[in-house]
Amino acid sequence: MSSPRTHAATTYVPETAFGIWFLRTHTWEHHVLRVAIADLKRLVTTPPPSEPVVLDAGCGQGKSFRLLQDAFSPGRIVGVDYHRESLACAAVAAERCSVPVDLHEADCARLPLADESVDIVFCHQTFHHLVDQERTLAEFHRVLKPNGLLLFAESTDAYIKSWIIRLLFRHPMHVQKSANGYLAMLRDAGFAFDERNVSLPYLWWSRAKDFGLFERLGLYRPQPGKRRETLVNVAAVKPA
Numbered sequence: 001m002s003s004p005r006t007h008a009a010t011t012y013v014p015e016t017a018f019g020i021w022f023l024r025t026h027t028w029e030h031h032v033l034r035v036a037i038a039d040l041k042r043l044v045t046t047p048p049p050s051e052p053v054v055l056d057a058g059c060g061q062g063k064s065f066r067l068l069q070d071a072f073s074p075g076r077i078v079g080v081d082y083h084r085e086s087l088a089c090a091a092v093a094a095e096r097c098s099v100p101v102d103l104h105e106a107d108c109a110r111l112p113l114a115d116e117s118v119d120i121v122f123c124h125q126t127f128h129h130l131v132d133q134e135r136t137l138a139e140f141h142r143v144l145k146p147n148g149l150l151l152f153a154e155s156t157d158a159y160i161k162s163w164i165i166r167l168l169f170r171h172p173m174h175v176q177k178s179a180n181g182y183l184a185m186l187r188d189a190g191f192a193f194d195e196r197n198v199s200l201p202y203l204w205w206s207r208a209k210d211f212g213l214f215e216r217l218g219l220y221r222p223q224p225g226k227r228r229e230t231l232v233n234v235a236a237v238k239p240a
Helices: 017-022 026-043 065-072 084-095 133-143 163-168 179-188
Strands: 005-007 010-012 053-057 076-081 101-105 118-124 144-155 231-237
Touching: 017 163, 026 065, 026 118, 026 144, 026 231, 053 065, 053 133, 065 076, 065 084, 076 084, 084 101, 118 133, 133 144, 133 179, 144 179, 179 231
Parallel strands: 053 076, 053 118, 076 101, 118 144
Antiparallel strands: 005 010, 144 231
């Protein structure tokens, strides 16, 4: 199993071997990434400029590159990840894109990018691996241009602390947050959004207790506000 890795006073918990394998699967790309990007695009109410620069923070193996290309028609994609082996796969994925892709081996809490240099930050299922979450959000705020978009998709503590996720993956449990906790953190970091920019998907794979089986059998109908949210998606703006 993986153990926490420390670099320049920042600690994050890298993925297990199973997790790294899972991020290569069709299930991850089709049922998780594709669905999240489509939902985030739907939540955007302040469209980005033509050919935006998109930062994929925690890009992993680059499965999101072509999906981001199709969704936002970027002029350039910047991928940042701290796992060298995943970046090697991301380099192969980048070659399949029709737009330039720059890759950086770096900590999301210390981005090797200039101030106000990107139009969109895409952060998908990355935050629950990070310990220094406040500093990472400060970095996102720093590199975004005024009126730039933060597309944030994250699993909540209700999912990350479930038995099956604890069994197969590794995360810093003391920093996991509820949906409301993540929303408050984004606002505290200076990002703006309202209800129409927030989605609380309750997808089958995020329900570790039964994977949505009881609902499909008609035995249970989950109601927003009366359930423990497992996912939160936000299209937030850095105010000018």
